Amino acid sequence: MKMMTSKLTISMIKEILEREPDEDFVKRLRKDPRKGVQTQLNNYSKRLAKTEEKKILFEKRFSFEKKFWNDGQTYVAGIDEAGRGPLAGPVIAAAVILPHNFDLLEVNDSKQLSAQKRENLYVKILERALAVGVGFADSALIDEINIYQAARSAMKEAVEALTIRPQQLIIDAMQIDTKIPQLKLIKADARSISVAAASIVAKVSRDHLMEYYDSLYPVYDFKDNNGYGTAKHLKALETYGVTPIHRKTFEPIKSQFLN
Template sequence: MSEPDLSLEQEMGGIVAGVDEVGRGPFAGPVISAAVILDPDNIPMGIRDSKKLSKKKREILFDQILETSIVGIGRAEVTEIDELNILQATFVAMRRAVKELGTPPSNILVDGNKDPDFGLPTRTIVKGDSLSLSIAAASIVAKVTRDREMLTLSKLYPHYGWEKNSGYGTAEHRKGLSLFGVTPQHRRSFAPIRKILDSCKVKNEL
């Protein structure tokens, strides 16, 4: 299987930022996006789609990417996810990540098939984290950033296994919800969480 490279970046030309997000599917926590402009002469070895890397390797590459590249990190909070919907909140997080770069890119490569409307020339790439080194680097930065945040939140809300499941709807997380209910970090607009809240509302009305 081919590894991501700089072919797409070279096609676009100029200063290219790769953008990716992590956290669209979880029941809890923010959605985190990253934008990365790689230095073509100093690219850390082993960058690929964050899902294909071990936790240890992601952590190492995270540090190396921050040392060698221009990086911006953006986020959308749970309240924004519930207010806007997860897709629009993801776009907000992506636009914030690009703004945080400091050095404005001339072109953007973004993972997925929808343009977040950066106001800059943008190319959407399905499975971009498997094709573009810049997008793959952004996926690593976003993943490590979000996992660390969920680890911190797991200490405040210890009954849901967020240190292991990062807020996804695993059996452990669902069990925690059934026993301890919904926290301020849960996305109330997501069907499983809304169902629990509606059930509690009905019980309270009885």
């Protein structure tokens, strides 16, 4: 027997609508004259429309992977890095191979996501990905070979850390030294789901590491600035000098804080 919607409170109806009700229930709600019910129904319709838009954009960001899959390249790895700009800490790269049925609609360029959203998606990506590899280039290597080459080195290391050898790479704005075919894609983290997933893994991995460094060097506020040159960070450099994780070839460290 179907329950009459008039017997349900507005809060009960809201809860049911949040659980994706069947179409028959929604049809019956449309006949409910209560203003509060119609408000909840309108909110529900807007959520559906927003979700549908997310699905369309998600599918668009999966177009590069699907083309490679259709061409027989089953394992496609997206690659991205985090930490090119900071004054301290490593650059970290990630390589991610996603399954063909991957459906986390919120996966996008990590820079467009809140810290909490990145953390949540990071866990889900690690759970659902076919393979994840992480590469690391510390401040000493950055100073030795420059940040661009260090990022390339970290990306190569991330690919080599994958437990599945990819048949195709999609890389954000650069190429690495490998025999695996690679697509260099400008703004790839916003155009490819695999690269977006890699950007999240790289960013969160680096954030976690900077939290650890903050416990070693608390006066530099690494847990909040992630090594970037904030006022508090620069003040600490002036007072306490550089640490082993600072990039000595980066300005203003190179000209102002080295004796």
